[in-house]
Amino acid sequence: MEFHGRGLCDSATPPNDQEETDLRRGPWTRDEDLLLLNYVSAHGEGRWNSLARSAGLSIGLRRTGKSCRLRWLNYLRPDVRRGNITLEEQLLILDLHSRLGNRWSKIARHLPGRTDNEIKNYWRTRVQKHARQMQFDVNSKQFEDMVRSVWMPRLVERIREQKQQHEQKKPPRSLESSCSYSESVETQLSPPPPPLPPAMAPESFVSDVDDDVCGRWMELEQGESMWSVEDILWLQQQL
DNA sequence: AAACAAGGCAACCGCCACCGG
DNA sequence: TCCGGTGGCGGTTGCCTTGTT
Incomplete structure (x- = not known):
């Protein structure tokens, strides 16, 4: 089953104005994934809260450190294996x-x-x-x-x-x-x-x-x- | 075709352990 | 020793997809 669930929203549907000013929750957009990917590839894993703060200020990734960590570990990490459990x-x-x-x-x-x-x-x-x-x-x-x-x-x-x-x-x-x-x-x-x-x-x-x-x-x-x-x-x- | 139920899974929440100041 | 920050972990929630009626 091709399922993205809460995990991936179409970036064509941006968050509303209220969410723009606050930390975002819920499904990650493609743009957010890209921002996080780029940031981690440049700076490495870890220090998720400071990542969130830094990225929030500089590139507009408005997520908590916890949310970034979870998204990275469960979805974006390059060695994450998908498909049926054998x-x-x-x-x-x-x-x-x-x-x-x-x-x-x-x-x-x-x-x-x-x-x-x-x-x-x-x-x-x-x-x-x-x-x-x-x-x-x-x-x-x-x-x-x-x-x-x-x-x-x-x-x-x-x-x-x-x-x-x-x-x-x-x-x-x-x-x-x-x-x-x-x-x-x-x-x-x-x-x-x-x-x-x-x-x-x-x-x-x-x-x-x-x-x-x-x-x-x-x-x-x-x-x-x-x-x-x-x-x-x-x-x-x-x- | 529409409504509903069940399945599947990403994401969140709260707690806890660890660490450095 | 205490305290705040941080990250890890297990439990739970809620939404989308798929199947059934």
Whole structure:
């Protein structure tokens, strides 16, 4: 879906007179984006409040420092990655969330190009929705256990299926040497994340993933929704 | 075609930790 | 030690798009 939401207004509709004299709020215009981009490329990140003051005086960017920072981090930063959350990313988010909880910024550090806001939105709109559909409290131990013991293995299964379909369409190519799931996460998604607490996943699950996830994190660009109707039926059979 | 509902996501808000004076 | 400024973080809001009736 091509959606700019509150994030981008057409610059042909300028703010009204009252807003001209005050700090602006709401959607950013293309002109504002350009001003911020130019300023950051010239002066670098950080010191957002002084940036806002300076830019407000000199180039007419009437935004708070907080607003500038948020716009830069979530939208304008050159390494921001857009598009669907891939199956591998879904798996990683589930895994990390089970260990870290709602520490979105920490989770985001393990997914290059993804912002904490994006991951948070993904969790709230997709994961919580399906938890509700299955009548689970998303904060319960029961839900966490099911994510680890049922949903994550299912995701791995789907990754495997996707891989097989992928390889049927492409000439075979050698994979990197096999490594564990956790190793693959640590090495494929730079920058290197801080050490995680010991995995709570059953050993069978961890070993299950070994050769399947390793070496393929960057291959599959196009994700799909986490749970289809078939998935939910399948899960219900497992319970 | 219009009205409505649901989904998705950018942006805001309030709190907190950190740092320098 | 205190205090104000600043930036980071998680929760929440509100608007646009898409799907359905």
